[in-house]
Amino acid sequence: MEKIQVEICLGTTCFVMGSSHLQELIEIIPKRYNDKVEVSGKPCLGLCSQDCEYSQAPYVKVNDDVVSQATVEKVLKVIEGKIRNNEK
Amino acid sequence: MRNNNSQAVHLKKQILIKIIEAFFSDNYEKNTRLIPYQMRPKGSDVPYRCCIYKERAILKDRAIAELGFSIEEHDETVLLSEYAKKALEREKPEKNPLTVLDAACKGCVPSRIYVTDLCQGCVARPCQNVCKFGAISIVNGKSVIDGSKCKNCKQCMQVCPYNAIVKITVPCEDACPVGAIAKGENGRAKIDFDACISCGKCVSACPFGAVHEKSQLIDILKHMKNGEKVIALIAPSIVGQFPGNIYQLKSAIKKIGFYDVYEVAQGADVTTKKEACEFQERMEKNESFMTTSCCAGYNQLIKKHLNDIKPFVSNTLTPMAYIGQIVKQKEPNAKLVFISPCVAKRVEVAEDPNVDYLMNFEELGALFVACKIEILNCEEERFAFESSKQGRGFGVTTGVASAVRDASKNNDSINLTCINGLNRDTIKQLKKWAKDGKCNEGNLVEVMCCEGGCVGGNATINSVKIASKAINEFKTKSIDINDIEICQESN
Numbered sequence: 227m228e229k230i231q232v233e234i235c236l237g238t239t240c241f242v243m244g245s246s247h248l249q250e251l252i253e254i255i256p257k258r259y260n261d262k263v264e265v266s267g268k269p270c271l272g273l274c275s276q277d278c279e280y281s282q283a284p285y286v287k288v289n290d291d292v293v294s295q296a297t298v299e300k301v302l303k304v305i306e307g308k309i310r311n312n313e314k
Numbered sequence: 315m316r317n318n319n320s321q322a323v324h325l326k327k328q329i330l331i332k333i334i335e336a337f338f339s340d341n342y343e344k345n346t347r348l349i350p351y352q353m354r355p356k357g358s359d360v361p362y363r364c365c366i367y368k369e370r371a372i373l374k375d376r377a378i379a380e381l382g383f384s385i386e387e388h389d390e391t392v393l394l395s396e397y398a399k400k401a402l403e404r405e406k407p408e409k410n411p412l413t414v415l416d417a418a419c420k421g422c423v424p425s426r427i428y429v430t431d432l433c434q435g436c437v438a439r440p441c442q443n444v445c446k447f448g449a450i451s452i453v454n455g456k457s458v459i460d461g462s463k464c465k466n467c468k469q470c471m472q473v474c475p476y477n478a479i480v481k482i483t484v485p486c487e488d489a490c491p492v493g494a495i496a497k498g499e500n501g502r503a504k505i506d507f508d509a510c511i512s513c514g515k516c517v518s519a520c521p522f523g524a525v526h527e528k529s530q531l532i533d534i535l536k537h538m539k540n541g542e543k544v545i546a547l548i549a550p551s552i553v554g555q556f557p558g559n560i561y562q563l564k565s566a567i568k569k570i571g572f573y574d575v576y577e578v579a580q581g582a583d584v585t586t587k588k589e590a591c592e593f594q595e596r597m598e599k600n601e602s603f604m605t606t607s608c609c610a611g612y613n614q615l616i617k618k619h620l621n622d623i624k625p626f627v628s629n630t631l632t633p634m635a636y637i638g639q640i641v642k643q644k645e646p647n648a649k650l651v652f653i654s655p656c657v658a659k660r661v662e663v664a665e666d667p668n669v670d671y672l673m674n675f676e677e678l679g680a681l682f683v684a685c686k687i688e689i690l691n692c693e694e695e696r697f698a699f700e701s702s703k704q705g706r707g708f709g710v711t712t713g714v715a716s717a718v719r720d721a722s723k724n725n726d727s728i729n730l731t732c733i734n735g736l737n738r739d740t741i742k743q744l745k746k747w748a749k750d751g752k753c754n755e756g757n758l759v760e761v762m763c764c765e766g767g768c769v770g771g772n773a774t775i776n777s778v779k780i781a782s783k784a785i786n787e788f789k790t791k792s793i794d795i796n797d798i799e800i801c802q803e804s805n
Contacts, residue, residue, distance in 0.1 A: 237688060
């Protein structure tokens with residue numbers, strides 16, 4: 227089964243608007259999901275320069291899905307959904 | 315509870331960014347006036363308040379605070395564009411560093427002990443029995459508290475077998491360690507500035523984001539625009555608050571328009587060495603204990619509420635004061651801006667002869683966003699003076715006291731103890747030490763107003779845990795305090 231890829235945007239905008247706190251995920255995810263999910267912090271993903279700008283930052287990508295105004299809880303929920311789908 | 319990552323904080327940052335964008339635009343005043351309309355355009359969702367008009371009114375108030383004015387004295391008929399203009403014309407920032415947004419304040423129900431519906435009207439009635447003040451009676455088979463008799467002792471809460479009795483809190487009142495914020499006659503929070511120590515705990519505690527710092531951003535940007543030299547002095551707690559390393563951060567700050575950047579950790583090295591000497595002298599004179607003196611919130615606590623502890627407080631100046639002396643001597647015409655994790659330093663800056671302004675981490679972050687600066691893409695630029703690992707550790711609890719210990723020649727005789735965050739209990743503790751003239755817990759007492767140290771300040775961007783880790787990593791790459799010569803010109 228393919229690993230779920232989680233990319234946390236650590237560009238300046240996302241970091242200032244809250245992704246600083248999402249670095250917590252880099253510790254939580256491997257502990258909780260072992261090798262099912264891969265998580266990494268990334269330089270600016272370029273999402274803030276598109277239509278929704280900084281008011282929707284911080285952004286996280288879970289595979290191809292963009293999570294806006296991301297929080298630790300929100301991202302974990304999306305991951306859980308994907309794992310359930312994969313297991314079907 | 316402290317929360318520097320809430321929706322309310324997010325909103326404050328958005329407005330800061332918009333004000334900066336307006337400042338750099340071709341029509342600063344008009345674009346400032348339009349901020350509430352841009353953020354809540356016609357027909358948009360109303361996420362928080364009763365209607366779009368109230369949303370906009372509160373956004374306007376937030377913008378006024380971020381332009382540096384008090385909402386308490388604000389005249390509703392004055393347009394935001396007029397405030398923008400006044401901010402630009404102002405010679406000096408206003409005095410009190412905080413302001414309460416009347417319209418944003420929920421007017422929480424008064425703090426009290428309350429019996430909820432969970433009360434089973436039991437036969438034992440432990441609540442009634444335990445109450446020393448006769449405040450509890452039984453009405454329709456259930457306990458009721460008479461507010462005029464209740465002394466908030468919470469005994470009834472503790473004995474109720476159903477956990478049916480709760481304390482209703484007002485978050486700002488609860489967070490304030492000195493009772494300086496309370497509901498006024500209209501039910502809205504009001505700050506008593508004679509008692510306020512500017513610790514910023516109410517700012518972090520209010521879930522409605524109704525307490526604001528009054529920003530000096532426009533004042534600072536004005537000097538830059540006029541082509542004056544503006545120099546940033548970055549607090550040690552800045553490490554971990556932004557992406558990239560501190561050397562990239564230095565060039566990123568210069569890209570905004572700052573002429574140069576100094577580490578306040580350099581000043582912390584002076585503080586450390588001087589405080590270590592002072593400690594030895596005091597112990598030789600058989601004094602029982604000494605407390606550190608670099609926390610601005612603590613210094614105001616001493617001034618306003620805890621005069622008795624003064625004889626035990628170190629006379630050494632703060633890291634900011636020393637770096638201010640050093641930099642002003644080199645650049646007498648420059649404007650110095652302290653880049654700060656908290657609001658308390660605003661008061662220290664106002665009294666400091668060398669440092670001119672304060673910009674907090676949120677405001678610096680907003681500047682990076684508005685100026686579209688990618689810190690991770692910035693080049694690394696070293697400092698002329700590389701600070702010690704001890705100086706760079708000042709922003710984390712125990713950092714100051716252990717620095718002083720490390721710099722002392724005779725460090726076996728030092729016994730550290732820390733006040734990790736001021737609250738009603740730790741203030742009581744300090745009062746006791748002052749009254750008794752001794753502290754059994756240790757002879758070198760570090761006092762930090764915020765839990766976790768400066769990394770727990772109200773204007774920080776990161777969590778205490780992640781930021782502390784980043785600082786500790788940075789420390790391992792830095793030199794020891796005993797291996798550097800300190801500038802002796804700073805006295």
